[in-house]
Amino acid sequence: MIYCEGLVKIYKTDDLEVVALQGLNLTVEKGELMAIIGNSGSGKSTLLNTLGGLDRPSAGQVKVGPWDLLKMTEEERVSYKRDTVGFIWQNNARNLLPYLTALENVEMPMMLSGKLDRAYAMQLLEWVGLKHRIHNKLHQLSGGEQQRVAIAISLSNRPELLLADEPTGSVDTATSDMIMNIFRKLNKEIGVTIVIVTHDMTLASQVDRVVAIRDGLTSTEFVKHNPEIGSHGEGFVSLSAHTSQNEHVAYVVVDKVGRLQVPREYLKSMDIKDKVLMEFDGEKITIRAPHKVQTEE
Structure with a gap:
């Protein structure tokens, strides 16, 4: 579903040049539920914006399904964002229109693309547990309920790829668990590929795979422990056995020329x-x- 090799993103101003991604490699399989973690400034949000078609990559390769994000035209980029990818932002102001009801918010992207489907919009709100809230406006919804409306909106265009930027960053633990349960359900039942960007390592126990980004490069990977697979795989060096805490094995990612980033700690x-x-x-x-x-x- 996602293939990045040597991905570079450089932001330039008149007197400043910032290299946000400096040769990042990443592969995500279709139907996968995974998380990308990293500290502020590590490049994880830049990666999300690039995968979502919001930022144009500077160099390298980056493909999502049949789309080559480095070579697509602006017209193709609009089609890609409209038909292939769905977004969930941490800041609900970017997800929701306050003067509309929950149902109208979900219907808005459908209307903009000329594919209004009220039955599907209502089904989405039912999937996220808000069937009883469809006619409520934002001020009548809690922060967690607003975020669940945002999830429904992100699926309104039936995307193949769902990108979530810190979707649990502004809610309490109970709501965070509820949101992650929704992601797992959607991933399993409709097969949408989900990539979550977060700084919260506790999400590792709730997704299939976690990739850590450091200084604009893929550094460490954590995958759910499977005794049948063992501790070795192409492109990875095992750092430790699985932990009883989250049953994940930690790996250092090895690039094509044999370089690896051992975690600083x-x-x-x-x-x-x-x-x-x-x-x-x-x-x-x-x-x-x-x-x-x-x-x-």
Whole structure:
């Protein structure tokens, strides 16, 4: 569904150039439910905007289904945003029109594309648990209810890809769990591919896969533990066994030329600064701090 290789995004002003993505690689399968995590400034929101057709990539490859986002015309970009992708923003002001009812908000994108389907709009609101709220306006809905209306709106154009930017960032834990339950249900029942951008690592236990972005690059990946698969896979180096806390295995992503980004906290805990000792015994690779080797000798 999504294929990124060497994806670069550079923002330029008259006197400033910011490299937000600097060669990012990412693959997302059709029908997958996954999350992208990272600190502020890591590039995760830039990636979301690029996948959504809001930002044009600067270089590299980025494809969503049959669409080549680097080469598409502006007219094709409009069609892509209208027909292929759905958005959910953290800020409800970007999702909802306050003077419309919940039902009218869901119907608005349909009207703009000339495909009004009231029955489907009502079904969407029922799916997100708001059948009894269809005629309420925004001021009559809680923050969590507004976010659920936003989910219904994002599906009104029957997208193949749903992009959610911090969808649980402004709600309490109970509402967050409810929203994630809705995502899982929609993913399972209608097969929509869902990519959630967040800084909340606790979402790892609620999605199939988590990809961490650091400094504009894919760094670490967490996938649900499957004993039949084991700890090895093409393009990954296992960092640890699965944890009982969320039953995920952590991986470092290896790019085409063999580079890998070991998480900073791992290096810090081993007091590794600028270089490491790497050993290969035919079955596994071991990374150690050079000074610890000298001490052992």
